[in-house]
Amino acid sequence: MQTQKNIFCIIPAYNEEKRIIKTINDVKKYINNIVVIDDCSTDKTYKLAKQQNITVLKHIINRDQGATLQTGNEYALKNNADIIVHFDADGQFLASEINDMIKPIINENYDVVLGSRFLGKKSNMPWFKKNIIFPLARIVNKIFFNINLTDPQSGFRALSKNALKKIKIEQDGKAHCSEILYKIFKYNLKVKEVPITVVYHHFGQKFSEGITIIKDIIFAKLLN
Numbered sequence: 275m276q277t278q279k280n281i282f283c284i285i286p287a288y289n290e291e292k293r294i295i296k297t298i299n300d301v302k303k304y305i306n307n308i309v310v311i312d313d314c315s316t317d318k319t320y321k322l323a324k325q326q327n328i329t330v331l332k333h334i335i336n337r338d339q340g341a342t343l344q345t346g347n348e349y350a351l352k353n354n355a356d357i358i359v360h361f362d363a364d365g366q367f368l369a370s371e372i373n374d375m376i377k378p379i380i381n382e383n384y385d386v387v388l389g390s391r392f393l394g395k396k397s398n399m400p401w402f403k404k405n406i407i408f409p410l411a412r413i414v415n416k417i418f419f420n421i422n423l424t425d426p427q428s429g430f431r432a433l434s435k436n437a438l439k440k441i442k443i444e445q446d447g448k449a450h451c452s453e454i455l456y457k458i459f460k461y462n463l464k465v466k467e468v469p470i471t472v473v474y475h476h477f478g479q480k481f482s483e484g485i486t487i488i489k490d491i492i493f494a495k496l497l498n
Contacts, residue, residue, distance in 0.1 A: 340450030
């Protein structure tokens, strides 16, 4: 990558022994500074990640994805990161699209770039996610936060140092996605969505988990 920016990729991981090595190797083609945060996995995720010659941090108790990302964010900032990329460990994102995520920050001075599954690229998204969970999350974001973005729950994002200094993730669970969106607009950060491809290996949230996300979003609003 032809840039002098210090770029870190933060990969939260929980019981991803089947895919963690491939995910790390794919990301290595585009980013040198990779940080895996193992969220107290019960399988070999931590051991396998440590063997890949990257930085691996470990939670001694399971804290969920929001807290895991915050651990990675704090580490990256302490190590002088200019840009931080959030990338899931389960192989659903394409590392080849990392350049598309960071270019607007480098070339157009955006603070935050969010990947969207609803901007043209095809993804084998489960019907329930596409037609129930995400539309409901968009409605809640609009009502409670006045946020209009196409993808309310994307975990593929890039943030500048300026953005990350302002966005501290306080929602340990899945509601961190909406918390990040809320703080982007709260601090008037310059944000752009870019199309991404998502490959689903499983069907993700059940209905009860989707309701939990909505509940956490509303609770986060009440705290603010």
